[in-house]
Amino acid sequence: MGDPVTIPAHTFVTLTQSLGGNYTVVYNGNMVRVDGTDADALGFEPMALDFEPPSDGRISEEQVWEALHTVFDPEIPVDLVNLGLIYKVDIDQASGQVGIAMTLTAPGCGMGPVLVGDVEYRVRQVPHVRAVTVELVFDPPWHRDMMSEEAQLETGMFY
Structure with missing residues (x-):
């Protein structure tokens, strides 16, 4: 799956793809995938997965x-x-x-x-x-x- 990468704040990256709410950027010559829930790190609206917890404690x-x-x-x-x-x-x-x-x-x-x-x-x-x-x-x-x-x-x- 690849190694986790931390891109320092205010670092220049090149956005190469934004399909399906996920993003691929080029950082230091490597392609890095950013999950849509972390899109705010790139200045985009993050994908929100806000589920209302069922009151019965069960998985919906x-x-x-x-x-x-x-x-x-x-x-x-x-x-x-x-x-x-x-x-x-x-x-x-x-x-x-x-x-x-x-x-x-x-x-x-x-x-x-x-x-x-x-x-x-x-x-x-x-x-x-x-x-x-x-x-x-x-x-x-x-x-x-x-x-x-x-x-x-x-x-x-x-x-």
């Missing part, structure tokens, strides 16, 4: 899916849910554990670890979630028919 499956909708493929401006990459969400209310089975658009996708990290980070923002486990699966293999109609239109893959 709706909020988990809402968090998943905020994770975008870094190369395609569509969220993972609409791309059809999220296969299953399991919630263990007793332990506060959320298990997610997901795939990638291609098994060799080099961004896999980044996407897994994004999913874990965003789902941990849901109230009452104590741990998130993401399993990358490749069966069934992903294909464009798994995309929502909206995603197919957005990417020009509608037929």
Whole structure:
């Protein structure tokens, strides 16, 4: 997934990409990804994941899916849910554990670890979630028919 980098305040960086609420900047010749929740460090409005905690102390499956909708493929401006990459969400209310089975658009996708990290980070923002486990699966293999109609239109893959 890469090594964490701290960019000192008031340092010049070059913004190269801003898809899906995340940003990629060039700093000292290296590409650095900045999560949308930290966008204020770049002078942008941060992505807010403000979930109302359910009063019953349970994890809201709706909020988990809402968090998943905020994770975008870094190369395609569509969220993972609409791309059809999220296969299953399991919630263990007793332990506060959320298990997610997901795939990638291609098994060799080099961004896999980044996407897994994004999913874990965003789902941990849901109230009452104590741990998130993401399993990358490749069966069934992903294909464009798994995309929502909206995603197919957005990417020009509608037929």
